[in-house]
Every structure is written in C-alpha cells, then in structure tokens.
Amino acid sequence: MTTRGVALALDGITHRFGHTVAVDGVSLRVEPGEIVALLGPSGCGKTTLLRIVAGLLRQSGGHVAVGGGIVDALPPNERGAGIVFQNYALFPHMTVEANVGYGLRARGTPRKDIAETVRRMLALVRMDGFARRLPRQLSGGQQQRVALARTLAVSPRVLLLDEPFGALDKNLRLDMQIEVKRLQRELDITTIMVTHDQEEALSLADRVAVMSHGRVEQFARPDEIYDRPASLFVATFVGTASLLRGTLAEGVTLECAAGRLPLGSVGAPSARAVVLAVRPEHLRFVDPASAGLDAKIELVLPLGPLVVYDVVLSDGTTLKVTTSRGAGVTPHAPGDAVRVALVPGAPASVFAE
Secondary structure, three states, X not given: OOOXXXXXXXXXXXXXXXXXXXXXXXXXXXXXXXEEEXXXXXXXXXXXXXXXXXXXXXXXXXXXXXXXXXXXXXXXXXXXXXXXXXXXOOOOOOOHHHHHOHHHHHOOOOHHHHHHHXXXXXXXXXXXXXXXXXXXXXXXXXXXXXXXXXXXXXXXXXXXXXXXOOOOXXXXXXXXXXXXXXXXXXXXXXXXXXXXXXXXXXXXXXXXXEEEOOXXXXXXXXXXXXXXXXXXXXXXXXXXXXXXXXXXXXXOEXXXXXXXXXXXXXXXXXXXXXEEEEOHHHEEEEOOOOOOEEEEEEEEEEEOOEXXXXXXXXXXXXXXXXXXXXXXXXXXXXXXEEEEEEOOOOOOEEEEO
C-alpha cells in the first residue's frame, strides 16, 4: 500500500472560544509527503489547529485545503484526514482485527476486502499474530501500532498525530518514533504531528511550526529553528539558551555589565538595547589574554561524553557552557576563575530588548 502525499494548506485559520482566541490567523502549507510538527507549550493552540484540520472543530475564519480543494464544508469522514489520538481510542470490547477494520466496515467495504486490508495493515505495523487479542492484552506501544493500523486502513490522504507518544515511557517512545518515521516514509503520506516535546519535533519533522498564544512564531527546518531562531520565544523554548542583556557596539560586540563579548557578524536589530541568546555548545573557555567575559565555575555536570558547566559572570548572570571530555580538554572545578567567549563561527541570535 502506498498513499501518495497531497499538499495541505491552512490559510488564515482563526478559532475563538467566546472572547478567547485559541488560534489566531495561522497560515501554513504542508508539502506532499512532508511531516510537519506543531510544537509549543500547553494551551498554545496546536491541538485546536489539528482538530480544525480533521474537521472535529470548525474555525471562525480562514480555510483548510487538502490537495488543492477547500474542505471547510466537509464532515470529518469526507476530508481524507485520519487522526491518531494520544489515548489511541481503541474499542476495548473489540479484537485487534475488529478495531483495524472498523472504518472499512462503516464504509460498507466488502468483507473479503476488509480481511485482506486488515492483514496488510497489521503486517505493515508489525503486529502479525495479534489479530485476535483485545486492547487490554496489549502493551502501550502495541496499542499505538493498532491505532495507526486502523487509521491507515482507510487510506487517508493526510495523517494527523495528536501527542502520539505522550503515554509511552522513554525507551518505548524512541522505538515508536522510529516506527512512525518508517511508516510515514514508506507510505509517502502527508503528516502533521502535535507535540510539546522539542526533541521529538526536531528529530522527526521535516519542518517545525513553533506556536505561542495561538500564533506561529517560526515555521522552518529543525536546524534553522535551532540555529537561527526567529524570536526570543523560539530561542528559549527550543533547546537550551543562556541570555545576556546589553547594547550593541558597531553591530559586532555586545557590551554588558560583565564586559565586552565579540559576536562576529550578526544581523543586528534596529534597537540598540538587545538580548543575546546563546546555546551552551556555542560558548567556550579561552585564555585570560583573549577577548571574552570573566566568570567563575559554579557547578559541574558530567553527561557522558560531555560536561556542562554552570558559570556565573561578575554581574551575577549565569551561563551554561558545554565542552567535550577527553584528551586535550582542560577540566574545571567549582570555584575556578575562567574566561568565556563565543566559539568562532557560532551563530549569535540577537533580539531587540
């Protein structure tokens, strides 16, 4: 079975609960066969947006188009979108094969075709041999596979995943992330996934839409989201970032209470008062004669091949610095005086204060 991807377009989608705006003018285009993650904190509107695409909610304004055709007036079962919920929503009294074939039976598909499709779907999600079991006899990961098989059995043009790994433990979650990625690529199916887990979004998605207060702050590839955040919210929500406040001198040096930090070439904002957001791996320790900021080591956190240092500048600002362990790397201990600078060529994200 191969489901050819179709384009999905959201044009100015707005949804209101009384006077509260849950989604505010969101416009996105998902390319055929692409997997897009809607990433953001609880209450930012990502699940509301997914339910609007599925037809489970009706937007206050804007249009949803699947494969070039506007589907606003269509009921959920005619939109070509299949959704997998966080709790899997399996029928507890039905066997695995009955759950997978449910949508086909509702469509009036012949019994022989249902049996063949169910067999293929269970093989696709690697659940052969579980057809006669009930959901309560399955693990969380197995239930999720059944939920995926049931959704894929009706050949949706768009696959919608609502926090699909939230109920799984860490090790099983990684296994299922790999499995979903495999299925999505094998079927070439256009997919939107809702998650609040940034690692999940950055590892699985072709592009990520970072949402806050019903709006999309940035829609880009994972590497762009991480290295070139479009706003201070994106810089602090995605990954770890230390913040330094100060002013820009000649657009290439940050002047702050703790000293002067050369930034290299940056896209300087028009405002002079700025905030620098910097990743721990983009900072390094330099010798006392080099340009940088004086600091003191507060804490040392060994993390496998890496060491995370929590350092305090002279003005009390804290920074996190990540270095590798091993030969040629000078270790530091709490209380050590150090000088901190940017790694040459590291991206510097500067925003107006």
